[in-house]
Amino acid sequence: MNIFGDTKTSDCVGTYIYMAPEIFLQKPYNTAVDWFSAGVMIYEMAIGGHPFYKGKFDRTTIMAIVKDEPFFPKKLDPQLKAIIKGLLDKSPENRQKFVDNIRDHPFFTEINWTDIEEARACPPFQLPPQEVMTLCKMNPVPSFIKPIRLPIAEEDQQLFCGFTFASDGWKVIKPMPKPVKPHRRTFANIVRDAFHRIWRRVKRWK
Known part of the structure; x- marks a missing residue:
């Protein structure tokens, strides 16, 4: 100010x-x-x-x-x-x-x-690493973990049209499987579900 x-x-x-x-x-x-x-x-x-x-x-x-x-x-x-x-x-x-x-x-x-x-000063003391108590043997953590790259769906790939750069992982395009449509409920299924709900309530009344 x-x-x-x-x-x-x-x-x-x-x-x-x-x-x-x-x-x-x-x-x-x-x-x-x-x-x-x-x-x-x-x-x-x-x-x-x-x-x-x-x-x-x-x-x-x-x-x-x-x-x-x-x-x-x-x-x-x-x-x-x-x-x-x-x-x-x-x-x-x-x-x-x-x-x-x-x-x-x-x-x-x-x-x-x-x-x-000039950022050349060192701290007067440094805290030591704390010990970790565990009941199981821990595997060493790798210093570098390669990220998982999922293929991009064809409809999503169209969003990147005209870009000057594309990752090598995007060149292999595999369309995503279409979702399975749930079965339509029939009249018999509706009646059966209603009967089960009524029967459970009758059992609670007893």
Whole structure:
């Protein structure tokens, strides 16, 4: 939306539990609201819960986002705590000043930003493949499975007339077998079916 510098907007867009206080206060805002959302997500990844949302989004949650301070466990890394507090600052001006030099924060000392920007960075760890518990022996899955190609019916082949390309599998045209017409119901069959239905009802009455 070209929100740069001192430009601000006032549209209420986003997911409620990730919105910044100034949105709920219906104040014009800038990109500082995105940094607040980033702070909420980092809090969730580090602590395992939302800093303000307690299971039911209502006015209480909105007031907590606007006024309350998040809870921090005592054993939380001080640098990580400082990052979260800076991103969850209630003041958008203070929040914007904090993120202006966020790359120089001690928490990101080991981050090579150039490698990240050029897609050369590797994750600090990779999850190992999980073991699969099964009662039967599994056959190895082939790396390539040839798809089953059914012949195209003659009436369907006419749909491709004039195309500059046709698959080799389409050159062999085999007409599809005509569907078998069901037998017509005779008067005797109708009477017999009606008799059976009546007989079943009589048996239930007994």
